[in-house]
Amino acid sequence: DGGITQSPKYLFRKEGQNVTLSCEQNLNHDAMYWYRQDPGQGLRLIYYSQIVNDFQKGDIAEGYSVSREKKESFPLTVTSAQKNPTAFYLCASSISEYSNQPQHFGDGTRLSIL
């Protein structure tokens, strides 16, 4: 079955450490997205990518970085510059940037600070 796989499900980070969250999709979608979800709040867009080797900042990109070297992969790095990284991170994909077709979501990665 096609879908989006995020790993790991739970991740712990020490102060001053960078960590990378994995997101892989086999839906052949062009566009991919990273969202951050804080308790009791909605989703905020961190970064998105419309095609391979291209990505744009979302609303809260500071302290994060991404790459899009392959169509199926869109890893997110939470850097030490992100002062409050504890959150639930969701990856999503959609057919293309021009479509109003819905985004498909992974099951998320919960990041906590040790």
Added chain:
Amino acid sequence: GNSVTQMEGPVTLSEEAFLTINCTYTATGYPSLFWYVQYPGEGLQLLLKATKADDKGSNKGFEATYRKETTSFHLEKGSVQVSDSAVYFCALWDRKEAAGNKLTFGGGTRVLVKP
């Protein structure tokens, strides 16, 4: 810019009760509207959508009608079950928004159905 406003939860109700979750939006263009559901510990799943005014989206007993005149997309279900306990997100996609298939989400409404 675009925005989505949902009623704050939590909404607590008994099994077989009627559920309504209000959602209103502001958009510069003619958006498509979505309801997503998030079960505990999981990602979001699309529940239903509507792409133009007066469209009605429906799925799993849930319905929502795109009301352009009131800029609303309220979610309803006539008889809820315990398994409907989840967080529900209203979202919009507007072609006139900045590049990319960017969704604008509401804050989410937690629903708890008690047996």
